[in-house]
Amino acid sequence: MIGCVIALSTVFCSACSSLGVKPWQRELLSRQDMRLDGNGLDDAIDDHVYFSKEASSGGRSFAGGGCGCN
Amino acid sequence: MQLEADTAGLRRRLIAASCALLSAATARSEETSVPEKLGRLLENWQIQSAVAYYHEDGRIQAIEPVVSAARETSDGGKIDLNFTFDSLSGSSPNGASPSRAAQTFASPSAKSFDAARHTYTVGPGRLPVDPNYSDARAAGGANWTFNLSRLTQATVGGKFSYEDDFYSATVNASIDHSFNDKNTTVSLGVSSENDFLQPIGGAPVPLSDYTLFEKGGHKSKRGEGLLLGLTQVMTRSWLTQANVSLDRFSGYLNDPYKIISVIDGTGNPVSYVYENRPDSRTRRSAYLENRVAWQRSSVALSLRYMTDTWGVRSDTAQVRLRWWNAARDQYLEPSVRWYRQSAADFYRPWIVNNEAQGPDASADSRLAAFHALTYGVKYGIKLNDRLGWFAREGTEFNLRLEYYQQTIQDGPAGPGALSGLNLYPGLKAILFQFGFSY
Numbered sequence: 001m002i003g004c005v006i007a008l009s010t011v012f013c014s015a016c017s018s019l020g021v022k023p024w025q026r027e028l029l030s031r032q033d034m035r036l037d038g039n040g041l042d043d044a045i046d047d048h049v050y051f052s053k054e055a056s057s058g059g060r061s062f063a064g065g066g067c068g069c070n
Numbered sequence: 071m072q073l074e075a076d077t078a079g080l081r082r083r084l085i086a087a088s089c090a091l092l093s094a095a096t097a098r099s100e101e102t103s104v105p106e107k108l109g110r111l112l113e114n115w116q117i118q119s120a121v122a123y124y125h126e127d128g129r130i131q132a133i134e135p136v137v138s139a140a141r142e143t144s145d146g147g148k149i150d151l152n153f154t155f156d157s158l159s160g161s162s163p164n165g166a167s168p169s170r171a172a173q174t175f176a177s178p179s180a181k182s183f184d185a186a187r188h189t190y191t192v193g194p195g196r197l198p199v200d201p202n203y204s205d206a207r208a209a210g211g212a213n214w215t216f217n218l219s220r221l222t223q224a225t226v227g228g229k230f231s232y233e234d235d236f237y238s239a240t241v242n243a244s245i246d247h248s249f250n251d252k253n254t255t256v257s258l259g260v261s262s263e264n265d266f267l268q269p270i271g272g273a274p275v276p277l278s279d280y281t282l283f284e285k286g287g288h289k290s291k292r293g294e295g296l297l298l299g300l301t302q303v304m305t306r307s308w309l310t311q312a313n314v315s316l317d318r319f320s321g322y323l324n325d326p327y328k329i330i331s332v333i334d335g336t337g338n339p340v341s342y343v344y345e346n347r348p349d350s351r352t353r354r355s356a357y358l359e360n361r362v363a364w365q366r367s368s369v370a371l372s373l374r375y376m377t378d379t380w381g382v383r384s385d386t387a388q389v390r391l392r393w394w395n396a397a398r399d400q401y402l403e404p405s406v407r408w409y410r411q412s413a414a415d416f417y418r419p420w421i422v423n424n425e426a427q428g429p430d431a432s433a434d435s436r437l438a439a440f441h442a443l444t445y446g447v448k449y450g451i452k453l454n455d456r457l458g459w460f461a462r463e464g465t466e467f468n469l470r471l472e473y474y475q476q477t478i479q480d481g482p483a484g485p486g487a488l489s490g491l492n493l494y495p496g497l498k499a500i501l502f503q504f505g506f507s508y
Binding site for chain 1: 118124134154207229235267295302364374376382390436472505
């Protein structure tokens with residue numbers, strides 16, 4: 001599975017050069033709700049709840065929990 | 071001569087004026103108010119804070135204040151600090167199955183069943199929960215991001231967590247490199263976590279009879295993680311991120327407070343044993359997030375697939391929509407999250423007496439097959455100039471409400487006396503959060 005994702009990422013990367021915008025076209029992208037960490041504390045609080053109630057964690061960031069709850 | 075006299079007079083007047091200005095400035099600085107001092111102290115910091123109240127139907131409740139502070143450094147890097155405190159109390163499932171008869175259990179700190187204050191009794195047909203559960207956790211972390219070159223940044227950090235029966239220390243490092251006019255960023259991160267467990271009453275001998283109180287000693291586990299990420303600006307309003315990650319934990323991975331009912335052929339419990347899980351676990355996950363913006367709205371969609379060596383496979387999908395008002399100072403953000411997981415290979419809601427079984431077994435419902443739904447809504451208002459001297463661009467107050475429902479599926483039917491009982495009650499919870507960003 002990891003291999004497939006890396007292969008897809010490589011293909012994706014090769015197409016990257018035709019994607020993107022110029023610096024002066026980033027008005028919408030610079031908004032707080034477009035930042036990948038824009039949900040800050042909401043994500044931290046939710047991740048802690050899900051870590052303690054489910055068998056999965058991580059994905060967006062590392063999987064460790066630093067919590068004895070699971 | 072006249073010119074020299076005029077110059078000397080002018081010098082005296084200038085000195086007098088400077089002294090007056092300096093003394094006035096000194097007087098003003100002495101009169102600086104506490105709010106002004108606080109404002110200057112926070113001038114370069116972005117502060118986010120929240121208090122969350124979490125309540126499960128008939129089980130745990132928790133209150134969790136969180137604060138984070140971040141500031142940019144002079145070289146374009148960033149320092150990020152965060153602190154969390156959790157306080158939990160209520161009733162926690164101990165792993166045993168419901169029964170037709172009342173069941174009596176010992177609290178984790180008990181050394182025998184003799185001391186009544188260390189026991190609790192669960193009524194017929196009820197899910198066994200320890201009603202005296204309580205815990206508190208304090209955790210803090212820091213990250214420092216700095217530039218290695220114009221297009222490459224590195225981040226190093228760590229976090230520490232403390233509970234009465236658990237300590238955890240994690241260090242992490244990552245490197246990001248941008249290219250294609252900074253429209254593409256690749257990142258590579260590693261982390262290392264060390265946990266130390268001091269279970270209340272001691273760590274039980276795995277699969278030992280619950281009534282023998284064979285407990286003692288401390289335990290530890292460690293984990294390493296690897297994360298590879300790609301972020302791509304697709305268009306002026308579309309951003310996408312793809313991550314793959316691999317992590318491995320090894321050591322003591324049991325829950326020291328979870329037991330399993332041992333039942334006879336009629337479905338009645340004859341004893342209880344402590345659970346046992348494999349001593350290593352490797353997880354692989356793939357994560358994809360897309361964010362798209364319009365003038366007064368945006369959407370964030372994330373998908374995750376995870377699989378591990380315990381036989382758990384899970385799928386997660388989450389969508390958040392945000393709508394702004396015309397003045398762009400208030401927003402509403404509904405969200406939905408869907409999650410499902412398969413059961414761990416060694417998940418056993420009970421063990422049948424004298425029946426052959428593998429070395430690992432756990433009745434922890436978090437390892438069962440289930441699906442979960444979360445519905446949420448958040449309201450935020452930008453305060454900006456509504457706070458007088460405290461006013462600052464980006465100041466925000468927000469409220470968030472979430473409802474979480476977990477439904478166990480495909481659990482085996484209970485034999486004999488267990489038939490007809492609600493063996494898999496699932497979980498319902500609400501979360502209410504108040505937040506303030508400055």
